[in-house]
Amino acid sequence: MCMIVLIGIRDILWPKKPPKGGSTIKKRLSSFLNTQLILAPTRGPGTYLRRFVEHAKKVTKSYWPGLFHCYDDPRIPQTSNSVEGVFGKGKRLLRACGGRKSTAVGPGSTGGSFFLFTVAFHEMAPREEREALLMQYSKQEYKAARIRQREVRGPEARRRQYARNPERLLDSIGRRWEERRI
Numbered sequence: 001m002c003m004i005v006l007i008g009i010r011d012i013l014w015p016k017k018p019p020k021g022g023s024t025i026k027k028r029l030s031s032f033l034n035t036q037l038i039l040a041p042t043r044g045p046g047t048y049l050r051r052f053v054e055h056a057k058k059v060t061k062s063y064w065p066g067l068f069h070c071y072d073d074p075r076i077p078q079t080s081n082s083v084e085g086v087f088g089k090g091k092r093l094l095r096a097c098g099g100r101k102s103t104a105v106g107p108g109s110t111g112g113s114f115f116l117f118t119v120a121f122h123e124m125a126p127r128e129e130r131e132a133l134l135m136q137y138s139k140q141e142y143k144a145a146r147i148r149q150r151e152v153r154g155p156e157a158r159r160r161q162y163a164r165n166p167e168r169l170l171d172s173i174g175r176r177w178e179e180r181r182i
């Protein structure tokens with residue numbers, strides 16, 4: 001019986017002919033889950049189905065706000081391994097660039113969402129669209145943005161630099177101490 005509910009959800013979320021908007025899918029899924037909950041027994045040996053449908057409603061409710069965007073915009077694919085792999089690729093790049101095992105509490109935690117957006121945009125947008133967007137900006141604007149980024153991220157980078165090279169930090173402290181003594 002649980003399989004019937006899962007197949008029903010699958011057929012609603014991945015229809016053979018997708019509708020024009022996400023509102024249709026929202027209505028179909030909501031009414032399907034409500035109907036299944038009404039039909040599920042409240043007592044007896046079939047109560048497992050009721051618990052399953054309640055759980056399915058709970059999980060669906062937690063994903064509800066972002067579940068239907070792919071039906072409103074044809075450029076957004078329904079989730080798949082390749083789409084999920086984009087985020088994995090972005091996190092691997094952050095770890096490789098930062099020399100870390102984790103993306104938590106590091107350069108990725110402050111600008112990580114923007115970085116992941118950039119990686120996803122690069123993966124999903126055609127090259128012509130990316131180049132058209134980039135060509136709107138002059139080299140001077142690009143250089144000014146890079147300088148501003150360096151100013152904003154400078155203190156954070158210096159803090160990480162000390163933690164990564166303790167010998168250099170100790171040498172600089174020793175030199176400053178020696179200069180003050182003389």
